[in-house]
Amino acid sequence: MALHNPGSSLPSAMAMVGEQWVLVEMVQALYEAPAYHLILEGILILWIIRLLFSKTYKLQERSDLTAKEKEELIEEWQPEPLVPPVSKDHPALNYNIVSGPPGHKIVVNGKECINFASFNFLGLLDNSRVKEAALASLKKYGVGTCGPRGFYGTFDVHLELEERLAKFMETEEAIIYSYGFATIASAIPAYSKRGDIIFVDRAACFAIQKGLQASRSDIKVFEHNDIAHLEYLLKEQEIEDQKNPRKARVTRRFIVVEGLYMNTGSICPLPELVKLKYKYKARIFLEESLSFGVLGEHGRGVTEHFGINIDDIDLISANMENSLASIGGFCCGRSFVIDHQRLSGQGYCFSASLPPLLAAAAIEALNIMEENPDIFQVLRKKCKQIHKALQGTYGLRVVGESFSPAFHLQLEESTGSRENDIKLLQRIVDQCMNRNIALTQAHYLEKEEKSLPPPSIRIVVTVEQTDKELDKAASTIKEAAQSILN
Amino acid sequence: MANPGGGTVCNGKLHNHQKQSNGSQSGNHKRNRIIRETQQNAKPYFYNKPFVESFEEVPMYAAIFTYLCYGIGTLFGYLRDFLRNHGIEKCSMAVERKEQKDFVPLYQDFENFYKRNIYMRIRDNWNRPICSVPGPTFDVMERVSDDYNWTFKFTGRIIQDVINVGSYNYLGFAENSNESLTTVRNVLKKYGVGMCSSRQEMGNTDKHEELEELVAQFLGVEAAMVFGMGFATNSMNIPALVGKGCLILSDELNHTSIILGARLSKATIRTFKHNNMQSLEKLLREAVIYGQPRSRRAWKKILILVEGIYSMEGSIVRLPEIIALKKKYKAYLYLDEAHSIGSLGPRGQGVVDYFGMDPYDVDVLMGTFTKSFGAAGGYIAGRKDLVDYLRVYSHGAVYATSMSAPIAEQTIRSMKSLMGLDGTTNGIQRIRQLAQNTRYFRNRLNEMGFIIYGNQESPVIPLLLYLPSKVAS
Numbered sequence: 001m002a003l004h005n006p007g008s009s010l011p012s013a014m015a016m017v018g019e020q021w022v023l024v025e026m027v028q029a030l031y032e033a034p035a036y037h038l039i040l041e042g043i044l045i046l047w048i049i050r051l052l053f054s055k056t057y058k059l060q061e062r063s064d065l066t067a068k069e070k071e072e073l074i075e076e077w078q079p080e081p082l083v084p085p086v087s088k089d090h091p092a093l094n095y096n097i098v099s100g101p102p103g104h105k106i107v108v109n110g111k112e113c114i115n116f117a118s119f120n121f122l123g124l125l126d127n128s129r130v131k132e133a134a135l136a137s138l139k140k141y142g143v144g145t146c147g148p149r150g151f152y153g154t155f156d157v158h159l160e161l162e163e164r165l166a167k168f169m170e171t172e173e174a175i176i177y178s179y180g181f182a183t184i185a186s187a188i189p190a191y192s193k194r195g196d197i198i199f200v201d202r203a204a205c206f207a208i209q210k211g212l213q214a215s216r217s218d219i220k221v222f223e224h225n226d227i228a229h230l231e232y233l234l235k236e237q238e239i240e241d242q243k244n245p246r247k248a249r250v251t252r253r254f255i256v257v258e259g260l261y262m263n264t265g266s267i268c269p270l271p272e273l274v275k276l277k278y279k280y281k282a283r284i285f286l287e288e289s290l291s292f293g294v295l296g297e298h299g300r301g302v303t304e305h306f307g308i309n310i311d312d313i314d315l316i317s318a319n320m321e322n323s324l325a326s327i328g329g330f331c332c333g334r335s336f337v338i339d340h341q342r343l344s345g346q347g348y349c350f351s352a353s354l355p356p357l358l359a360a361a362a363i364e365a366l367n368i369m370e371e372n373p374d375i376f377q378v379l380r381k382k383c384k385q386i387h388k389a390l391q392g393t394y395g396l397r398v399v400g401e402s403f404s405p406a407f408h409l410q411l412e413e414s415t416g417s418r419e420n421d422i423k424l425l426q427r428i429v430d431q432c433m434n435r436n437i438a439l440t441q442a443h444y445l446e447k448e449e450k451s452l453p454p455p456s457i458r459i460v461v462t463v464e465q466t467d468k469e470l471d472k473a474a475s476t477i478k479e480a481a482q483s484i485l486n
Numbered sequence: 487m488a489n490p491g492g493g494t495v496c497n498g499k500l501h502n503h504q505k506q507s508n509g510s511q512s513g514n515h516k517r518n519r520i521i522r523e524t525q526q527n528a529k530p531y532f533y534n535k536p537f538v539e540s541f542e543e544v545p546m547y548a549a550i551f552t553y554l555c556y557g558i559g560t561l562f563g564y565l566r567d568f569l570r571n572h573g574i575e576k577c578s579m580a581v582e583r584k585e586q587k588d589f590v591p592l593y594q595d596f597e598n599f600y601k602r603n604i605y606m607r608i609r610d611n612w613n614r615p616i617c618s619v620p621g622p623t624f625d626v627m628e629r630v631s632d633d634y635n636w637t638f639k640f641t642g643r644i645i646q647d648v649i650n651v652g653s654y655n656y657l658g659f660a661e662n663s664n665e666s667l668t669t670v671r672n673v674l675k676k677y678g679v680g681m682c683s684s685r686q687e688m689g690n691t692d693k694h695e696e697l698e699e700l701v702a703q704f705l706g707v708e709a710a711m712v713f714g715m716g717f718a719t720n721s722m723n724i725p726a727l728v729g730k731g732c733l734i735l736s737d738e739l740n741h742t743s744i745i746l747g748a749r750l751s752k753a754t755i756r757t758f759k760h761n762n763m764q765s766l767e768k769l770l771r772e773a774v775i776y777g778q779p780r781s782r783r784a785w786k787k788i789l790i791l792v793e794g795i796y797s798m799e800g801s802i803v804r805l806p807e808i809i810a811l812k813k814k815y816k817a818y819l820y821l822d823e824a825h826s827i828g829s830l831g832p833r834g835q836g837v838v839d840y841f842g843m844d845p846y847d848v849d850v851l852m853g854t855f856t857k858s859f860g861a862a863g864g865y866i867a868g869r870k871d872l873v874d875y876l877r878v879y880s881h882g883a884v885y886a887t888s889m890s891a892p893i894a895e896q897t898i899r900s901m902k903s904l905m906g907l908d909g910t911t912n913g914i915q916r917i918r919q920l921a922q923n924t925r926y927f928r929n930r931l932n933e934m935g936f937i938i939y940g941n942q943e944s945p946v947i948p949l950l951l952y953l954p955s956k957v958a959s
Contacts, residue, residue: 079787083875095690118682142619142662143896144860146653179715181886325680336580351717352856361679440687
């Protein structure tokens with residue numbers, strides 16, 4: 001009716017009137033509706049309101065267990081025993097008892113033998129100068145440090161040892177740990193976290209495996225000393241990276257290898273590894289427990305052996321329990337890398353520091369190593385000698401480099417079961433012990449190792465063994481093998 | 487933390503939270519009466535002496551100032567980072583090699599933010615080198631920094647006779663007097679320092695056997711096994727005891743070594759609130775009734791990991807309650823007595839002795855020799871079958887070097903002294919003196935108005951300073 005009139009107020013007024021009219025119609029319709037319809041609608045509305053306010057319930061909740069049933073479950077539950085029983089004649093249960101120092105002439109189970117089992121490569125365990133230095137330190141500092149490095153557990157001896165190690169290895173900085181096992185097991189997780197990638201050799205030792213496990217990174221295992229396989233894995237990773245460049249830019253890569261492998265006695269191909277490092281941008285962590293104080297012209301390890309610039313290796317970790325005949329471990333490298341461990345290395349920050357007498361012993365051992373650089377040559381000569389002498393042993397093959405002071409004798413033909421192999425080797429070891437040659441089998445945790453090496457006898461060569469003793473050992477082993485394995 | 491000089495004097499309220507102990511509330515005399523009653527009724531009692539722990543609340547203004555302090559520090563940190571990145575400020579940090587500039591960076595920028603900006607400014611407090619035996623007083627090497635703590639130089643001077651409240655030398659066995667160290671000297675001369683082999687191979691000497699027998703005798707258990715490092719004792723043995731399919735209930739404030747051992751074991755880990763028995767019981771009930779999370783299978787075993795004294799809070803574990811819980815729910819208890827062995831209890835035998843409980847109730851007794859005995863290393867003790875199992879399957883027995891002989895001898899001599907086997911009452915005197923000193927020091931600090939945490943009897947006293955700048959001064 002009033003549509004053609006200009007003015008804005010009119011259409012809105014029209015709308016309001018229209019609305020009112022619709023509302024009136026609604027109310028009217030309400031009055032006119034049949035009763036049952038109204039009642040039904042009312043009930044429906046009330047039902048909706050009730051549903052909206054009622055408690056929700058989860059389908060899976062076990063609220064169906066009554067308190068009585070819960071008590072019954074608690075009564076019935078039987079856990080496994082804390083430890084499974086170990087049979088009395090388990091081979092690893094009865095330890096050899098060494099009375100006296102585990103030096104060159106060792107008294108095992110009452111018998112005096114020549115020691116071919118302790119990692120005393122440079123014979124410094126019994127050295128009088130080392131003992132004197134330890135005694136002097138004992139007089140000054142007592143025995144323990146009673147605190148971690150952060151809380152007054154840092155002694156000037158520790159600082160001196162770190163400086164000396166850094167100078168000896170020709171790196172910027174070194175950091176010492178109070179236990180050899182904890183060294184590499186704390187160093188790896190300090191740098192490599194969840195999401196990073198680590199390429200590790202299959203024959204890596206147990207401490208490295210624990211470090212890898214603690215780091216929660218992606219582990220890619222390459223076959224022992226197989227550079228082609230490592231390159232293949234690295235290439236594979238590169239292709240993955242190209243698919244996701246953003247992720248690749250923050251994923252760190254590490255290659256973890258050992259200088260001389262404890263489990264196989266072989267050396268890692270370091271020059272090729274360094275080439276791969278620069279090609280695929282991965283950092284190298286080198287574990288030199290067996291090669292520190294053994295390889296190289298001055299005993300600096302596998303980098304000196306191959307003539308590689310030590311700055312090419314990001315981190316070198318070694319324990320002082322082999323050549324230096326002390327306790328503990330150290331890591332060395334550039335300050336940029338090593339300094340991080342002072343706040344992130346768990347075995348460094350949260351553990352008491354190395355007792356000063358052990359540190360003083362290590363410093364004196366370093367002094368001896370620096371003063372007599374020809375012992376390394378002598379050691380390597382002895383290794384080669386016995387290595388050659390043991391070739392051709394009946395039923396046993398020699399596994400390891402000829403210049404490696406710790407090598408293995410494995411059965412050429414396994415009996416089929418690991419347990420029997422171990423028993424057989426133990427008989428050889430026992431017979432050698434009876435003839436005054438102290439040997440040991442290489443012990444492993446069978447269920448925990450990632451790739452279990454075959455059972456073997458581990459032979460360790462030290463500088464203190466004379467030629468006659470080496471010959472005697474070789475002939476004893478050969479005879480024992482001949483008589484037992486025949 | 488050392489050097490409590492110059493802290494804030496607090497006027498805050500002292501809530502002496504006498505934590506729930508069998509339902510009794512405030513009032514010592516009332517508590518004792520209740521306990522005595524239950525004793526008469528021959529019902530199991532929990533505590534035969536008052537268990538007083540206080541964790542005082544921080545006063546409001548201190549909390550505000552602390553947050554403000556950290557906030558300002560963070561802002562300045564961002565500012566300095568910005569200046570450093572643009573070359574306006576000189577960067578004294580070590581940098582990556584030129585040849586490796588295009589590698590993925592070794593540290594994420596933010597990881598090191600705290601270290602670069604906040605830690606560096608006050609890091610003079612930590613890692614201070616000393617050059618004498620860490621006895622009641624020691625000599626600290628003086629060091630100065632010209633460039634705001636980025637590098638330190640030693641002036642060559644030594645600050646002598648500084649009172650030592652920082653080293654964990656509870657019983658004073660860190661000493662270098664000639665007569666007390668005679669046996670250690672002899673052992674060193676005979677055995678040398680190193681061991682060069684693991685326990686299972688050629689590293690087990692008669693000294694180790696002697697020490698293990700002595701530890702077992704000291705603790706009143708069947709057998710014990712020793713390891714070369716306390717930290718590694720936890721991280722190497724917890725994985726040997728539990729594995730996949732087992733449940734670990736660990737206190738939320740446990741030490742890093744325990745957490746590392748638990749993680750390496752691949753068992754499921756659940757944490758309960760610190761020293762809170764209701765939380766622990768709730769977790770235990772849930773675990774036993776409902777089993778593993780998705781498969782609902784029963785857990786293979788449940789292991790409760792607690793410490794005797796918690797080194798950062800100074801609180802003592804509620805051992806009687808935990809033992810009652812573990813017996814009811816058939817769980818196993820692993821007690822780490824790193825700080826409490828030798829320092830608690832009338833005979834120094836640790837928290838088990840302090841509460842007067844039976845050592846066989848605790849399934850695995852673990853401890854270290856570093857703190858009360860002035861040596862190094864750790865032990866695990868318990869029933870013979872437990873120790874036999876560890877001799878065969880522990881990571882430390884197979885792969886790690888055994889303890890050094892002179893260190894073992896130091897432990898032997900201090901333990902003999904504590905047990906009175908050396909013919910003197912020296913050991914008992916030390917224990918009594920420690921308890922007296924603890925009470926005196928705590929009372930005095932309370933009188934002076936400091937906020938300290940922890941149990942009344944615990945020799946570890948955390949003294950709270952709150953503001954990071956106060957810590958530096």
